[in-house]
Every structure is written in C-alpha cells, then in structure tokens.
Amino acid sequence: MTLRPLKSYLVTPGPTPVPDDVRSAMAAPAIHHRTPEFSEVLGRVRERLRAVFETGQEVLTLAASGTGAMEAAVSNCFSPGDAVVCVNGGKFGERWVEIARAYGLDVVELVVEWGRAVDPGEVERALRARPEVRGVLMQASETSTTVLHPVEPIARLTRDRDTLLVVDGITAVGVTELPMDRWGIDVLISGSQKAFMLPPGLAFIALSERAWRAAATARCPRYYFDLRRERESAAKGSTAYTPAISLVMGLDRALERMLAEGLPALFARQEVLARATRAAVEALGLERLAREAPSPAVTGFFAPPAVPGGALQRYLRDALGVEVAGGQGRLKGKLLRLAHLGFIGPFDVVTGVAAVEMGLARFGADVALGRGVGAAQRVLADALPPAPA
C-alpha cells in the first residue's frame, strides 16, 4: 500500500493556517462597506491594530499584498531623486531596491550577505557618508534568508537625523517585539497572511508624525496608495476605496485572538516554537542558515548535499501533504524553510519536522527518525505547565 496525504499542512511563512473562528467570521453574510455595521468593525480593527503595532498613530488597512504597502511607503514618503539606504540582504531587501528605483529614488544599496543580519555600524557609515539620505528601508525579518535584522539599533541612528526609518515588518509584527513608537520607527508595514492568521489580501501601514509630514510634501505619484486620503477616510470611519470586506471581518476576530493572548505571551510562544524548530534542525545535523540572527518567524536550513532540496520540498507536499517553503532567489532548490508564526502551533512544528525527517529518509539520507522531533519536543515540553501534584 502507499500512503496518500489525508490532510494538508501549511508550514510556510505566509500564507499561514487560518483558525476556524476567523474562517467563520469571513464566511458571515456579506455586508456593505458604507454602513454603520462595517464602520463599527473598522473602528474596532483600527484600535486593535494600534495595539499590535504599539503606536498611537493610525494603522491603515489596504486591500493589497504587503508589496503594495512597501510601494505606498516609498511613494508617500519620498520624492524622485531622494537618496535612500536600502538594506539588501535577501529577496525582500532587493524588493526595496526595485521599488525605490521604480520611483526614481537615488538608492544607496547596502548589500548584506544572505543569511547574515545587517551591521548597524554599516548603516551608520552609510548615513555619515551621505548626510542627505532621507530614509533607511529595511526588513525586520527577512523571510527569504530567515534572518532577523537589528531594527532598534538602526532606529537609534535614524531618529536623531532627518532620516525616516521604513521597516517591512511583514513577518515580524505580531511575532517579535517591534514597538513602533517606543523605538522610533517611522513607517511600519505588515500583511494579513502572517502573524494575523488571515489569507493574503490585506496590508497594514502606519506612519510616524514626521513620516506624515514627509507625506504632505512628497512628490512621487500615487493614487490608490495615497495614504493621506486613506487617513482622512479612516478618521471618518471609512476607507478611501472599496475595502476587502470579508478579510476585514476576519481581521477583527484575529486581532481579538492576538490581544486576548497578549503580545508578551504571543512573542514568548513564538520564541519557544522557533527554538524548538532550531533544536530539531541542529539535532538532525542539518546546516542552518542565519545562525547568528535567526528570525523567530521561520527557520532556514539546507538539505544534505546528496538530497535535492526542490525535489524534497515537492515530495513533502505531494506524498505527505506538508507544505514547507523552499529557497527564494539564489537559494532556490537549496534551502528549506519551516515557518512557526501565526496559527502554526507546537504540533505543526512536530509535524513539519517529522515530515522533513521522513522525506529525508525516503531520499536515502542518513537520518535517525524521531531525533529532530525529540529535540523539538524537549524545548516544547520545558514550556508546558507543570503536571498536577
């Protein structure tokens, strides 16, 4: 007999699984968006997003993927010819470079080796060398290389300069500490299909006071992503254009879940899941990427030399129903990534690791089945409540 997948598991850094109550909220009867009912939902969502972003600013919800909010950050805060530093240490760092160039910005590219975090000293040198730099554009968690970049030390550099810090927190907001106001982040971005436990389709963006001042004079063309218009609409309990209604209904419920757990507990849980996954990878003797600054959202590792990573990834999906992420860009076919953010829980970590072990075994790798799982279990078990006396 041949086992076929009975269920599907998403262990990818977006989309992530969607909880049942969020799915139910999205499946509620359609309501119109220009109604008191929807305004009430939107009001609650705005309030809760502020809590998750840890900001007193408006957090705008756009019907777009995260890339849309990245573009909005560039087009609203800068003008053609403005110099910006782009931290480019992966596929999403590259995206900052591409967007900035598309709008005619003068890009100072700070290339970081894939798998390493940016050195804040490098950013400081770049800012000193080019005092006219108007912005630093970076990822908090660079999903493609599974690296966590040091946002706080860089914020200390930008907040005393006339330089905006624009942070793509798409796989970081709601995963790890990223307090916008406290750290002095000027633009913070996230997306629905990550810690927010929703399908893709919503992007979130918040601007600091000085970012809003920049938006008032920025000369990049924009219309759909004109955040001034969105802010005006938000103040009236509405949106500038048709919102993605069902996703916003689900967001309302998802934010309720996140805040009921509380950010400190949520961050601590993410850290445990990340440590469990890393322990599993280490126990299996697999080479980890991003050893020095691993993202709490996703863990990257290389398939053993004899096993083709892309074929292994497809095998896990087709034979086991377990969708793990492969490498992106230059890491395609080499890297595997196990995500542990959003609605991915302890037993999804166990499932992901168990699947990788079984896949490796079927590809002829020398793997002790259960060794990685056991290492993950030890981390998880240590975080469980004590047994009753």
Next chain:
Amino acid sequence: MTLRPLKSYLVTPGPTPVPDDVRSAMAAPAIHHRTPEFSEVLGRVRERLRAVFETGQEVLTLAASGTGAMEAAVSNCFSPGDAVVCVNGGKFGERWVEIARAYGLDVVELVVEWGRAVDPGEVERALRARPEVRGVLMQASETSTTVLHPVEPIARLTRDRDTLLVVDGITAVGVTELPMDRWGIDVLISGSQKAFMLPPGLAFIALSERAWRAAATARCPRYYFDLRRERESAAKGSTAYTPAISLVMGLDRALERMLAEGLPALFARQEVLARATRAAVEALGLERLAREAPSPAVTGFFAPPAVPGGALQRYLRDALGVEVAGGQGRLKGKLLRLAHLGFIGPFDVVTGVAAVEMGLARFGADVALGRGVGAAQRVLADALPPAPA
C-alpha cells in the same frame, strides 16, 4: 512562559475529526426532507452505504447513536424469552447483555477477559450446549478494550444454524474488512462518528434476508426503531420519521470520500496507522492491552505505574489540546487509548504519540522524547511512495 494549546486534536475513537468538505456539506442551507432534492441525496447515500457494508441489502440510516441501532437489532430480530449468546469482553459487550435483558431475552453471557478476543471455539461450545440459541451478539471491534474479535470464524458457525449473527461494527465498518454478505453476517451496525468522519447522530443498520424474516415475526415491542417501517420508507426514497438532515448531507460527502479512496486502500491505510501507533507504544516500553488481537481502530496501553492515567489524560487535553481516550468501565484511570480511524491521519498519529511522550515527561516518567514518534515514523515512512529518481 507557559505554552497554552493553540489547536485541538481529537485522537479518540469517536467522535473523530470531520473533514472540511464534510463540514461544508453539513453547513449548506437547510432543505426539507420531503422533497425530491433530499430523496436524491438519500438515494445516493443508500447506494453508497451498501458498498461500504458490502451488502446487497438495504442499509438503514437512523437518527440515533450507535446504541439505538443495537437496540433496534435486538427488538427487531428477537422475541422475549429467546435465547441469545452475548460475547461480553468489554463495555460494549456488556451493553449487548443489558439491551438483551431489557427486552426479556434469555442471555447466555460469554464472558471474555478484557483485552482478549473471544475464542470461536467457546462460541461453538455455547451453541452446541444450547441449540435453541437464536442469536449471537458481538462486537467486531470492542472499543473499550481495543480488541478485534474474530467475526468470520463465528459467522461460519452461525450461518449453518438457525442463529442470527448480530455484529456491532461501530468502530469496524470502514476500518477493516467486514463484508456482510460474503461472511454471512445477519445484522451489521455502525455509527456516523467513526470511520464515517461525521459528528455523532446517525446509526446505520443492515439486515440479512433471514434477519428480515425474523423481524417479520419478532414480538419485542418497538416503534421508533421498527426497521420494517424504515425499510418501507427507504424503498420510497424517504424515512419513516424526520431524518437528521444536515448529518445526511454530510454523510453523502463522507461516503463519496470513502469510496473514492476505495475500501482496500482505506483498510490498508488503517492498518499502517495502527501498526505505527503500536510500534510507538512498544518503543516507549509501555504495556499494551489487546496484544494478541489489536483493533485497527484504536490502540490501548497502560500508563507507567507511577503515572496516574486519568490525570495524564486530562493534562494532555488541558495543557496540549490533545484529546486521547481513557479507559472505560473497570479500566477507567488506567488505560489510555489512541485512535487511528476515520479522519485521523499519519500526522495525527505523530501528534498523539508526541503528546503522550511530552505528557509522560512532565509527569516525571523516564521517557526518551521522540523514541515513540520515531518508531511510528519508520512504519509510516515505509508506506510512503518512493522518492523520485
């Protein structure tokens, strides 16, 4: 930090998890049951149930739990004073005794040690000693002791006698081979919350030709469970009383899944999952119940002497979100049971075993985390398709 359950897992022998498409089918808009639409669904369900029961007879669907169908079997096939042999090797064997006595039958109780399968030789001796015995009532899979009883050899004894073989296949139909017509089973029963991947609420029952003849003259009182009336209604594409409409809608979809996989593949999958679970329990050095005749639906084992089974079971539920079954009747607080039927798949087995390991560790037991999981993985991996060349 303390990990709290993020998701819930049902690894119990009923209720079992319900697939998404079945849930969607049950959530379809309500339709009335006296309509061509519902008759069409019912017609399809009847046809498909015949395929799963492997019978040419009508398989009746009752709005009841499995116990209702057990009662229907007794009240429709026998008369007060009739002698019947009840194979009593667990809680559900006891139930046959109780129902038969409630209807005034003369019960020959064939007590079997809990954890052992009935010896067909014992049944033969009982039938020889009391040639007037009108029926043998037994379980195929005795869920409380995780034993698989030998139905076929017993059917060989009853089919040449004027004795009906009444089989509770509640956790066996759709799990393991139980071909009603081929083996000569006279009454076969199942329930929705087992292999049928539905919530509880439906019971299924099919009668052989000679069981129907017995039903024509049986003098036990019955009304709601009068199967003659149900059969007449079924022939007209209807039901005698109001059917559990949404469950029947879900059943239609669930049966489609079962038959699309095919019974041989389904049974083979169940066997792999059962072997994986047993291998895990053995690897952990835990004492299994039903070693000689284990059920393919559920595996029973004892908590180590120092660990209270009931408290461990509650801990797995409360601290890990994993619902495993405990012992029933005299095994309460001692036995643990991991189910592997219905919509419980390979990674639910992994999850169940991993949870038991972590729970045992928290209760101070000497357990090598990952050892049981690894043993299960070896069985599962062997059943996977080969890796691409």
